[in-house]
Structure formats: C-alpha cells, structure tokens
Amino acid sequence: MRSRRDSATRFVIAIVTVGLVAFLVVLVSGVAVVRQLAETQAIEQARSLTLLDARLVQRRVTDAMADPGNVSATGSWAPIVDPLLENSPVERVKIWNKHGKVIYSDATELMNRPPVPLDEDKQRVLRTGDVVAEVDELSGEENVTEQGLKGPITEVYTRIETPDGTRLLFETYQSSEAIANAGQEIAGTFTPVLILTLSVALLLEAALAIALIRRFRRAQKEREALMQAAVDASFRERRRIAGDLHDGPVQEMAGLSLALSARAEATRDENVRDALMQAAGQVRSNVRTLRSAIVGVYPPNLEQMGLEAALSDLLARLPSQEISAHLEYDLDHDLEHRSSELLYRTSQEAIRNVQKHAGASNVWVKVERRNGEVSLSVQDDGRGGASVNDQVGDTGRFGLAVLADIIRDAGGQMRLTSNGTGTTVQVKVPA
Numbered sequence: 001m002r003s004r005r006d007s008a009t010r011f012v013i014a015i016v017t018v019g020l021v022a023f024l025v026v027l028v029s030g031v032a033v034v035r036q037l038a039e040t041q042a043i044e045q046a047r048s049l050t051l052l053d054a055r056l057v058q059r060r061v062t063d064a065m066a067d068p069g070n071v072s073a074t075g076s077w078a079p080i081v082d083p084l085l086e087n088s089p090v091e092r093v094k095i096w097n098k099h100g101k102v103i104y105s106d107a108t109e110l111m112n113r114p115p116v117p118l119d120e121d122k123q124r125v126l127r128t129g130d131v132v133a134e135v136d137e138l139s140g141e142e143n144v145t146e147q148g149l150k151g152p153i154t155e156v157y158t159r160i161e162t163p164d165g166t167r168l169l170f171e172t173y174q175s176s177e178a179i180a181n182a183g184q185e186i187a188g189t190f191t192p193v194l195i196l197t198l199s200v201a202l203l204l205e206a207a208l209a210i211a212l213i214r215r216f217r218r219a220q221k222e223r224e225a226l227m228q229a230a231v232d233a234s235f236r237e238r239r240r241i242a243g244d245l246h247d248g249p250v251q252e253m254a255g256l257s258l259a260l261s262a263r264a265e266a267t268r269d270e271n272v273r274d275a276l277m278q279a280a281g282q283v284r285s286n287v288r289t290l291r292s293a294i295v296g297v298y299p300p301n302l303e304q305m306g307l308e309a310a311l312s313d314l315l316a317r318l319p320s321q322e323i324s325a326h327l328e329y330d331l332d333h334d335l336e337h338r339s340s341e342l343l344y345r346t347s348q349e350a351i352r353n354v355q356k357h358a359g360a361s362n363v364w365v366k367v368e369r370r371n372g373e374v375s376l377s378v379q380d381d382g383r384g385g386a387s388v389n390d391q392v393g394d395t396g397r398f399g400l401a402v403l404a405d406i407i408r409d410a411g412g413q414m415r416l417t418s419n420g421t422g423t424t425v426q427v428k429v430p431a
Contacts, residue, residue: 015209023202043154046089046174047133050156053084053093054170058160066166068103074111077104089174091153095160096169098126103168118169122157126167131158249290257283289320307331307340311347311365321355323363330368339429342407343367343376346414350378350425358382358423369431373412376427384418 060080064073081093085106095104100115118126125132133156157171257280264276308329315325334340347365354360360382367376404414412429 019205050172063162063164092173094171129159326364328366373428379424381422
C-alpha cells in the first residue's frame with residue numbers, strides 16, 4: 001500500500017537526517033575540541049622547549065654571570081643563549097634577576113634599562129621553579145622592545161640557578177603563529193580520523209535503518225498474510241452459511257409463497273383467497289428480509305448480479321426496521337468490479353451505521369456519473385452527531401475510516417458531513 005510505503009520511506013529519511021545532523025554536530029564539536037587540544041599541546045611543547053633551553057643554559061652559567069655590573073661576565077651569556085634562537089620558534093630571550101633587572105637579552109638595549117618590578121607570577125616562579133606559559137599581547141612596560149614582533153606572542157618563563165644558588169628568571173618569547181601551525185598540524189592528524197569514524201558510524205546507522213525497515217516490511221507482509229488468511233477463512237464460512245440459508249429456508253419459503261398464491265387462485269371462497277394472498281405476501285416479504293440478511297452475511301457476486309440489484313437487496317431489510325429506503329441509480333452501463341465493490345462496501349457500512357446509531361426514518365442512496373467520476377451518496381435524516389466532520393478518520397467510525405484509506409489508494413475520495421439532522425456519506429471513484 002502506497003501510504004505504508006511512504007511512511008517507511010519517511011522513517012528512513014528521518015533516521016538518516018537525524019544521523020546527518022548528529023554527524024555534523026559531532027564533527028564541528030570534535031574539530032573544535034581537537035583544535036583546542038592541539039593548541040594546548042602546542043603550548044605544552046612551548047613550555048617543554050623553554051624548560052629544555054633553561055636546563056642547557058643552567059649547565060653553563062657561572063656565579064659571575066649573575067652580576068649585572070660585571071661586563072666581562074655579562075658577555076659570556078651570548079655564546080650560550082644566542083644559539084637557542086637559531087632555527088627555533090623562540091623570538092626573544094630575557095634573563096632577569098630577582099630585582100627585575102634584565103642581565104641579558106638578545107636585544108642588548110634591554111640590559112641598559114632600569115629594573116622593572118617583577119609581577120606576582122614571576123616572583124612565584126622564582127620561588128617554586130614552575131614553568132608558566134601564557135599568550136601575551138605585549139602591552140606591558142617591560143615588553144616595549146617586543147612590540148615589533150609578530151603577535152600575539154606566547155611568553156614562557158621558568159627558573160634557573162647559578163652554582164652558588166642565585167635564582168634567575170629565564171624567559172622566552174615564542175611566536176604564536178608557530179604554535180598555531182603546530183596546533184593545525186596536530187588537528188590535521190586527528191581530524192581525518194574523526195571524520196572517517198563518524199562517516200563509518202553514519203553508514204552503519206543508515207544500514208541499520210534499512211535493515212530495520214526491511215524487517216518491518218517482512219513482518220508487515222507476514223501480518224497481512226495472516227490477516228488475509230483470517231479474512232479468507234471468514235469469507236468461506238460466511239459463504240457456507242449464506243449458501244445453506246439460501247438453499248434451505250429461502251428456497252422453501254419461496255416455494256411456500258408460490259404454493260399459497262396458487263392455492264389462492266384455485267379457491268372460490270373470497271375470504272380464503274384473501275387470507276391466502278395475504279399469507280403469500282407476508283412470506284414473500286420474509287423472503288426479501290432473509291435475502292437481505294444473507295447479503296449482509298455474504299456480499300453478492302457483483303459481476304453477475306450488478307451493483308443496482310445488490311444495492312436493492314441491501315436496502316430491502318430497512319422497511320422491517322421502520323426505515324424507508326430510496327434508491328436512485330443513474331448509470332447507463334455497469335462499472336468495473338473494483339469500483340462496484342468499493343461503492344457497495346461503502347453503502348453497506350453507511351447503512352449499518354444508520355441502523356445502529358442514526359435513529360433515522362429515511363435513507364436515500366444515489367449513484368450517478370458526474371465529471372468523469374462515479375458518485376455515491378448515502379444520506380439519512382437521523383440524529384447526526386457533533387463528532388461527525390469532514391475528516392472521516394476523526395469520526396470514531398473505524399469501518400468508514402478503513403474504507404476511506406482503501407478508496408484513497410484506489411484514486412478516489414470519501415467525505416462525511418452532518419448538519420445536525422442527518423448524515424451524508426459521499427464517495428467518488430474513477431469511472
């Protein structure tokens with residue numbers, strides 16, 4: 001059925017869409033996290049590089065080199081420190097004493113500047129020997145000579161000691177561009193792995209959705225097969241019952257009606273003749289009622305009987321329930337079997353609802369051709385109901401709701417309306 005196939009297709013599309021959205025969210029979030037981790041790792045590498053440089057310098061530093069007044073000793077820093085700047089992300093090196101005096105830098109003009117008080121972080125590093133790294137915009141007074149460097153700059157500092165235990169602050173300035181490049185390199189390593197993993201997960205999710213849909217469809221086909229088997233069994237049983245009734249009581253009562261009519265015509269007593277004719281008429285009426293009941297148990301063969309005759313038999317039982325039935329059939333030729341079956345089943349279900357719920361006195365059934373379609377209307381003058389509206393599926397009438405789906409699948413449409421003093425079921429099917 002088209003509606004069920006469409007529902008299954010929409011289900012697969014929904015699952016794939018949700019998976020794709022989740023894929024994008026995780027991808028964007030994952031890339032951001034990887035980049036953050038990469039930047040953190042790059043800064044950690046900057047800390048490690050500064051710590052390694054500080055250890056290399058500390059191995060060769062002397063006590064005299066810590067004295068800013070010793071010019072000859074101060075000149076000993078250059079052969080130790082300057083090689084650290086070659087082929088390295090380190091842009092600048094400063095060595096401070098505890099008073100904030102730069103005792104050496106590759107920017108020699110810094111050594112002639114007066115002392116600058118060390119901030120709390122640098123004083124803490126001198127006390128503890130930690131390694132601290134931070135991105136600096138170089139806006140402080142001590143960074144005047146670094147403002148020409150490509151910023152932002154990562155500033156890393158740690159402690160070194162001379163042989164006699166004098167504590168000095170070893171500080172490097174490393175280009176953040178180098179750190180960013182390192183971060184991008186790390187991100188470039190992990191991002192493809194992340195994308196590949198998420199892509200495989202998305203494909204597995206889509207494959208799982210397709211497998212579930214296929215299993216659902218197989219189960220649906222099995223369920224439909226079981227339902228069809230039950231319907232077929234019910235159909236066969238109803239046909240047997242209808243056949244027994246038709247071949248037994250109906251035939252016997254029809255024969256009785258004919259016998260009574262024949263006896264009435266043969267008698268000369270007028271009173272007896274009237275009584276026999278009345279009895280024959282009553283029997284014929286009962287035969288019609290019983291035939292109508294048989295139609296309710298087992299629908300007629302529409303191909304042989306025709307839709308008009310089948311509708312007549314369907315309405316024949318209503319007078320016994322004090323409901324006047326009116327049939328207007330305005331088709332010049334027979335319909336195809338599928339359309340006749342839909343119109344008959346709709347009439348049967350609508351009349352059943354009239355009998356159970358409407359409390360009607362009249363039922364009008366009309367079949368006509370209009371604008372290339374065959375139209376059926378079943379109208380009553382009963383109570384109607386507030387629950388009846390244009391949407392058949394909302395009426396609570398399950399039989400009509402099922403029929404509406406079947407009619408839609410066949411390319412037709414059903415409409416159910418009520419004005420409070422009656423209900424009308426209208427059906428249109430292709431001619």
